[in-house]
Amino acid sequence: MCGLGRRKETYNISAPQQRSNGSGANTGRTISFSDAVIAIAITLLALDLKVPQVPESSAAAELPRTLLELWPNLFSFVLSFWIIGSYWLAHNRISQLVGAYDRRMQLINLLFLMWIVLMPYSTALVGEYEHQQVPVVIYAVHNILTSLTLSWLWRHAIRDSRLVEANLDPRLVRHSSFRSLVVQGVFLLSIGLSFISVDVARLSWVLIWPLTGPVLQRHV
Amino acid sequence: MCGLGRRKETYNISAPQQRSNGSGANTGRTISFSDAVIAIAITLLALDLKVPQVPESSAAAELPRTLLELWPNLFSFVLSFWIIGSYWLAHNRISQLVGAYDRRMQLINLLFLMWIVLMPYSTALVGEYEHQQVPVVIYAVHNILTSLTLSWLWRHAIRDSRLVEANLDPRLVRHSSFRSLVVQGVFLLSIGLSFISVDVARLSWVLIWPLTGPVLQRHV
Amino acid sequence: MCGLGRRKETYNISAPQQRSNGSGANTGRTISFSDAVIAIAITLLALDLKVPQVPESSAAAELPRTLLELWPNLFSFVLSFWIIGSYWLAHNRISQLVGAYDRRMQLINLLFLMWIVLMPYSTALVGEYEHQQVPVVIYAVHNILTSLTLSWLWRHAIRDSRLVEANLDPRLVRHSSFRSLVVQGVFLLSIGLSFISVDVARLSWVLIWPLTGPVLQRHV
Amino acid sequence: MCGLGRRKETYNISAPQQRSNGSGANTGRTISFSDAVIAIAITLLALDLKVPQVPESSAAAELPRTLLELWPNLFSFVLSFWIIGSYWLAHNRISQLVGAYDRRMQLINLLFLMWIVLMPYSTALVGEYEHQQVPVVIYAVHNILTSLTLSWLWRHAIRDSRLVEANLDPRLVRHSSFRSLVVQGVFLLSIGLSFISVDVARLSWVLIWPLTGPVLQRHV
Numbered sequence: 001m002c003g004l005g006r007r008k009e010t011y012n013i014s015a016p017q018q019r020s021n022g023s024g025a026n027t028g029r030t031i032s033f034s035d036a037v038i039a040i041a042i043t044l045l046a047l048d049l050k051v052p053q054v055p056e057s058s059a060a061a062e063l064p065r066t067l068l069e070l071w072p073n074l075f076s077f078v079l080s081f082w083i084i085g086s087y088w089l090a091h092n093r094i095s096q097l098v099g100a101y102d103r104r105m106q107l108i109n110l111l112f113l114m115w116i117v118l119m120p121y122s123t124a125l126v127g128e129y130e131h132q133q134v135p136v137v138i139y140a141v142h143n144i145l146t147s148l149t150l151s152w153l154w155r156h157a158i159r160d161s162r163l164v165e166a167n168l169d170p171r172l173v174r175h176s177s178f179r180s181l182v183v184q185g186v187f188l189l190s191i192g193l194s195f196i197s198v199d200v201a202r203l204s205w206v207l208i209w210p211l212t213g214p215v216l217q218r219h220v
Numbered sequence: 221m222c223g224l225g226r227r228k229e230t231y232n233i234s235a236p237q238q239r240s241n242g243s244g245a246n247t248g249r250t251i252s253f254s255d256a257v258i259a260i261a262i263t264l265l266a267l268d269l270k271v272p273q274v275p276e277s278s279a280a281a282e283l284p285r286t287l288l289e290l291w292p293n294l295f296s297f298v299l300s301f302w303i304i305g306s307y308w309l310a311h312n313r314i315s316q317l318v319g320a321y322d323r324r325m326q327l328i329n330l331l332f333l334m335w336i337v338l339m340p341y342s343t344a345l346v347g348e349y350e351h352q353q354v355p356v357v358i359y360a361v362h363n364i365l366t367s368l369t370l371s372w373l374w375r376h377a378i379r380d381s382r383l384v385e386a387n388l389d390p391r392l393v394r395h396s397s398f399r400s401l402v403v404q405g406v407f408l409l410s411i412g413l414s415f416i417s418v419d420v421a422r423l424s425w426v427l428i429w430p431l432t433g434p435v436l437q438r439h440v
Numbered sequence: 441m442c443g444l445g446r447r448k449e450t451y452n453i454s455a456p457q458q459r460s461n462g463s464g465a466n467t468g469r470t471i472s473f474s475d476a477v478i479a480i481a482i483t484l485l486a487l488d489l490k491v492p493q494v495p496e497s498s499a500a501a502e503l504p505r506t507l508l509e510l511w512p513n514l515f516s517f518v519l520s521f522w523i524i525g526s527y528w529l530a531h532n533r534i535s536q537l538v539g540a541y542d543r544r545m546q547l548i549n550l551l552f553l554m555w556i557v558l559m560p561y562s563t564a565l566v567g568e569y570e571h572q573q574v575p576v577v578i579y580a581v582h583n584i585l586t587s588l589t590l591s592w593l594w595r596h597a598i599r600d601s602r603l604v605e606a607n608l609d610p611r612l613v614r615h616s617s618f619r620s621l622v623v624q625g626v627f628l629l630s631i632g633l634s635f636i637s638v639d640v641a642r643l644s645w646v647l648i649w650p651l652t653g654p655v656l657q658r659h660v
Numbered sequence: 661m662c663g664l665g666r667r668k669e670t671y672n673i674s675a676p677q678q679r680s681n682g683s684g685a686n687t688g689r690t691i692s693f694s695d696a697v698i699a700i701a702i703t704l705l706a707l708d709l710k711v712p713q714v715p716e717s718s719a720a721a722e723l724p725r726t727l728l729e730l731w732p733n734l735f736s737f738v739l740s741f742w743i744i745g746s747y748w749l750a751h752n753r754i755s756q757l758v759g760a761y762d763r764r765m766q767l768i769n770l771l772f773l774m775w776i777v778l779m780p781y782s783t784a785l786v787g788e789y790e791h792q793q794v795p796v797v798i799y800a801v802h803n804i805l806t807s808l809t810l811s812w813l814w815r816h817a818i819r820d821s822r823l824v825e826a827n828l829d830p831r832l833v834r835h836s837s838f839r840s841l842v843v844q845g846v847f848l849l850s851i852g853l854s855f856i857s858v859d860v861a862r863l864s865w866v867l868i869w870p871l872t873g874p875v876l877q878r879h880v
Contacts, residue, residue: 029752032252032692036476036699039256043264044703046337051344059352067354081337085330092249110745117706117741124711132719134727252472256696259476263484266557271564279572287574301557305550312469472692479696483704486777491784499792507794521777525770532689 030101030109034091037113041120042084045077048124073127079205080123083143084116086183086208090150093176097168098157108153115146126202136194136201140187147183154180182211250321250329254311257333261340262304265297268344293347299425300343303363304336306403306428310370313396317388318377328373335366346422356414356421360407367403374400402431470541470549474531477553481560482524485517488564513567519645520563523583524556526623526648530590533616537608538597548593555586566642576634576641580627587623594620622651690761690769694751697773701780702744705737708784733787739865740783743803744776746843746868750810753836757828758817768813775806786862796854796861800847807843814840842871 050073052066091112101109122142125135154176158168186207194201270293272286311332321329342362345355374396378388406427414421490513492506531552541549562582565575594616598608626647634641710733712726751772761769782802785795814836818828846867854861 029691029695029755031249033695033699033748035249035253036256036696037703039253040260040700040703041706042333043257043260043337044707046261046341047264049338049341051341051348054349056349056351059349060354063349063352063354067358078334081334082330085333088253089326095249106749110742113702113745114738114741117703118709121706121709121711128711129714129716129719129723131716132723134720134723138727251469255469255473256476259473260480262553263477263480263557266481266561267484269558269561271561271568274569276569276571279569283569283572283574287578298554301554302550305553308473309546315469471689475689475693476696479693480700482773483697483700483777486701486781487704489778489781491781491788494789496789496791499789503789503792503794507798518774521774522770525773528693529766535689 027095027099027101030106031095034095034109034113035088038084038088038091038116041116042081042088044120045080045084045123048120048127049073049077072130075202076123076127080119082209083205084119086212087112087116087146087150090176090179094150094154094157097172102160105153105156108149108156112146112149112153115142115149118142119146131198133194133198133201136198137191140191140194140201140205143187144184147180147187151177151180179212183208186211247315247319247321250326251315254315254329254333255308258304258308258311258336261336262301262308264340265300265304265343268340268347269293269297292350295422296343296347300339302429303425304339306432307336307366307370310396310399314370314374314377317392322380325373325376328369328376332366332369332373335362335369338362339366351418353414353418353421356418357411360411360414360421360425363407364404367400367407371397371400399432403428406431467535467539467541470546471535474535474549474553475528478524478528478531478556481556482521482528484560485520485524485563488560488567489513489517512570515642516563516567520559522649523645524559526652527556527586527590530616530619534590534594534597537612542600545593545596548589548596552586552589552593555582555589558582559586571638573634573638573641576638577631580631580634580641580645583627584624587620587627591617591620619652623648626651687755687759687761690766691755694755694769694773695748698744698748698751698776701776702741702748704780705740705744705783708780708787709733709737732790735862736783736787740779742869743865744779746872747776747806747810750836750839754810754814754817757832762820765813765816768809768816772806772809772813775802775809778802779806791858793854793858793861796858797851800851800854800861800865803847804844807840807847811837811840839872843868846871 049070052063052070054062054066098105119142122135122139126139129135158173186205190201190204193204269290272283272290274282274286318325339362342355342359346359349355378393406425410421410424413424489510492503492510494502494506538545559582562575562579566579569575598613626645630641630644633644709730712723712730714722714726758765779802782795782799786799789795818833846865850861850864853864
């Protein structure tokens, strides 16, 4: 792995004269590929919601009840939809500031996409086993890894001044780091909570939004 | 939620000098992400159409009959295809007039996409239980919420003059509002009708097209 | 339906001053939405190829045999992949010449996409029942409708001089019409052949490529 | 087939005056279509990871064990994710240097996409039957064909000076050829190894990355 970043060519989509220097890939295509992968993963989340199979004769009585039994699946769908949505917004914010993708960033970005692609699996696991600790821990670790990978992408970009826009607002960098820390902190906390109560651990994930939303904007 | 809109930064894709101010996301990427999500949801609708499993020996006699039994699924597929298609055209019309997406619009847009992603589920439910009232009501409520979210997106954009094109035709705004009201009205009516007849309720959804098409163009 | 085309506004993506006149949709977004739908449908074709379920103990002996039994599914996958691929190339050729999409073209395009979205279903049906006539007829009718819709899109565009490029090569129009006629002719022929032999009917579909490729280029 | 390349029209997305000459397709749309297909295939890989079905009562004891039993599926998921990711990066590198797609390149590109679309199937096969030789050989042959098709695309482009950028770096061409040879060599080797040990054959695939990464950059 260590050899991958040795060649530090950078490529800028708005500089066509640099287009032919080779082993990198243009920013526009990386972003649209990432968007497509995230869009598919967010849509596949809904495939885990199964239409209940009830005989038509007893459906009038049983269908409402079996639909209500789907609530843990619906909860984990809605949660994961907004979590993936938040990752997309974060990826979006990063991409707007990053003018070029070098080879190492391509690989970090692919790693991030791998976590996104696995998200429907962890979501289905949490939705299927509502009283188990193992799925909750898997889901939390999965999200910590995803958020760390996104931080890695961001840190790699700002370390190299050739990759980011010149007039980078330091307040924005602070905001972005705080946001990641909150996500990682909440999921770390939920692993601890899962030893006490699986339900509380799962509910604690909802804390992400007030903490990254209004709290972040008032205090950081 | 109330804190989300406090910061009213707006970002314009055609104004690259504003590109680095941070927490928003560019319009082009939001549109292409939305397109991808809608395209996947509209394609996944067809996954609900199952190939009938008939033994090859008796297939000559039974296959045509079992295929004909799929008509409620095919009806709900075609209906939902054109409903999602209409939402896409409406989203398209809105996006053409919106020059910038602020953070709140990003969130309203994600909410709209969540309803779209769930559409194949409601469609499958309606196709599976053709004589039940509950799926019809779920489908109608689902579409009312989708249409209201799209209206919200539109209203939020036109309220803030920085987000829309300067020369906005008032007739177009009237048309767009009328269209939404028709969709919401037809689905509301169908909930009432479902207490009398589930079949009539379902058929009433087809009214959307004559009412938003020729009627709209002649009278509004 | 007849009222839809009454308003003949056209929108050109390269004419931003016309961007705000409303009820249409820009060409770029229509094309990328169509691309996404076609890309998803062509990828979902492979979902019909099921991994055979053989116990691990007897897999060494039985796996090769069960894999070979999948050949009708593989044949219909490869065939449909290249048929959808050809439709995409045809859609591509049309889009390059069409500078603007009016509302009616949007609707014809959505109809074309509906046929594309249903293609994995017809393909699965043909792959599942290899000795039945009904799936062969459904597949042929499905493709005739798809090709006719594409011709309709093309004819609507060239009838209105505001929608196409000015310097339209008449030889190109002739080529495009001939291509569509060949596709429709081959599938029509296969319906007739299916009354004699289902296998011959299915094989006849392969005729599309030599007829639209070398033959077309030598004689038309 | 041989007639397909006879007409050597080439189309350049940056040369709009050539936009109307017909039977080809523009580069931008071919790339975005390819991206969408690759993005969908890479995301569908995860569909093969099934949530284990364990009764909720015994889940605490059995769920961790059944999840661990999924490791061959997880191994083949991760492997295929990075293999498809590498193909995407390679396709990306090629596309950056190719200024125009003629009809033959469109067809080679579609062939490449067909192999990509089939990748989740071969992956599922390898994940399902971990001690069988047949899936390993199928997976290896599949990847050799994919890599050969990509080499074909690349060779066709550089043979015709009108299709590539003028200032093509010969070192880059050598790198790209070496990379393809490594991929093809590793998979060919693994077919031989599979006669000795299926597990060793499967593990040997991991060699691709050190060989195309650090080794390539130091010695070629």
